[in-house]
Amino acid sequence: MINIIVVNHVAEQGGAENVLLTTLKHIDKHKFKVTAVLFQEGILAEEIRSIGIEVVTLAAGRIRNVLHYVRTVLQIVREIKRARADIVIGWSPKPFIYAGAAAWLMRKPVLWWQHGYPSPASRFDRLVSRLPAKAILCPSDSVAQAQNDLGARLKARVNYPGIETELFAYSALDREQIREKYQIPAAAKIITFIGRLQRWKRPDDVIEAFSRLQDEQYYLLVVGGALFGEERDYIQELTGLAERLGCADHVVFAGHQTEIAKYLSASDIVINASSKEPFGLVVVEAMANGRIVIAVNSGGPAEIIDHNWNGLLYDGSREGLYQCLLQAVKNDTDTQSIGRRALKTAGESFSAGQMVSRFEGYLTDLYNEAQSIAR
Missing domain, CATH: 3.40.50.2000 (Glycogen Phosphorylase B;)
Incomplete structure (x- = not known):
């Protein structure tokens, strides 16, 4: 069993959240045990719970407030320990800022989902792109190209979203x-x-x-x-x-x-x-x-x-x-x-099955790589 923690910051369902929900609904639960860490209660939390996945909500502070940021990171570290997570996922740039730091402290592989176009003019987007991660996943070649153009530390990969x-x-x-x-x-x-x-x-x-x-x-x-x-x-x-x-x-x-x-x-x-x-x-x-x-x-x-x-x-x-x-x-x-x-x-x-199959492949590769290094 591969233990996963996925971190997201919004309570409503937009495009990125719909992709997340479809992924969690169809992921092989005999192979992957997922814990969702959300920064708000709301429709998304209810939907994730309805498919049998544990949801933990944290009151995250603003990133600019150093004390609030550190507190949130440490809360995620606690959840990583409790869930015995093997892999950490940030489901968009903002949660990755928190999840990436927590994963680094715990020496766990981390990947993140870049659903939208990053902007070269955004200091935040440039910062996120330079943080260490094992993979950046994007919904299209055009988004992956925009992400790569920011000079990220690794090349973004494409996983086309799928639907039921x-x-x-x-x-x-x-x-x-x-x-x-x-x-x-x-x-x-x-x-x-x-x-x-x-x-x-x-x-x-x-x-x-x-x-x-x-x-x-x-x-x-x-x-x-x-x-x-x-x-x-x-x-x-x-x-x-x-x-x-x-x-x-x-x-x-x-x-x-x-x-x-x-x-x-x-x-x-x-x-x-x-x-x-x-x-x-x-x-x-x-x-x-x-x-x-x-x-x-x-x-x-x-x-x-x-x-x-x-x-x-x-x-x-x-x-x-x-x-x-x-x-x-x-x-x-x-x-x-x-x-x-x-x-x-x-x-x-563009079926859900195809999207999730590719995603599971990425997770399995990360897990096997981490196990190989540990040995």
């Missing part, structure tokens, strides 16, 4: 129920944006492109909210934009939803407009539902989608998005074929 594809299978019943809920005609075409309502995800671009369709048969679903309390007034800007563009009657703001699959089934086209998307879980989720996905030709989506084969890519401009949207709504035969190929891609390349 069966949870996102198309449901005609869900399609009917969601359309009834929002009083959208059964024959209408629904274009959907799913994601936290943050400026960098550019839902405003989606609304602008949608407004240019000028056709009563099209509706736009905006599914998402300010999950971490960020940009709480942004929703007001977006609703105002829809009103100014004259499409408010056909734009539905559904708010934050936990059952995304239902909204995917209700949709015909799903748009990911992020200009710098590290991976794009919703892209794969929509593909697993057989939807037509439109995304920017950069970052994670460019590594998932083969343009005109299993999805549509555009150059990141509003005009490019509009032209892709026109192609998707006007060419039913071609886009239906794209949807079928998207479904196949999701199952063959």
Whole structure:
């Protein structure tokens, strides 16, 4: 049995946390015993406990407060001892700052997950990249390249996130129920944006492109909210934009939803407009539902989608998005074929089983290397 401690700092579920939860749900519990150390109670802690994994919560202080930082590190050291951990994992840069120090004190191998793009202008990102670790895992080649460009002490590796594809299978019943809920005609075409309502995800671009369709048969679903309390007034800007563009009657703001699959089934086209998307879980989720996905030709989506084969890519401009949207709504035969190929891609390349198998391989290699050194 290989004992693992994974450290994370947030209580809500974002992209990185969804990857963590899926990983913990599917990891081989006959081979790996996992203890999760979180800095907050909340939904994530409840979800992890529900799959039979122990959760320990610590009241971590600010990194800038030396006394609080040292206290938190020592608390993690205590948990490493108690769990007899063989490997320590920091599930993003901030928890790695704590977990890495604790692992170093205990002489345990440590790896960390870099879910987003590090910035060369960030002193914090440069510092984290130079801390000793056995591995840095990233969700895409583009994130790994950005991480490597910071001059890290070791090269980042890629472990593409996977999803439980069966949870996102198309449901005609869900399609009917969601359309009834929002009083959208059964024959209408629904274009959907799913994601936290943050400026960098550019839902405003989606609304602008949608407004240019000028056709009563099209509706736009905006599914998402300010999950971490960020940009709480942004929703007001977006609703105002829809009103100014004259499409408010056909734009539905559904708010934050936990059952995304239902909204995917209700949709015909799903748009990911992020200009710098590290991976794009919703892209794969929509593909697993057989939807037509439109995304920017950069970052994670460019590594998932083969343009005109299993999805549509555009150059990141509003005009490019509009032209892709026109192609998707006007060419039913071609886009239906794209949807079928998207479904196949999701199952063959981005399943939870594949992601976890690679992750288990990394952990096993680290464990065997540590045992070899110890001998």
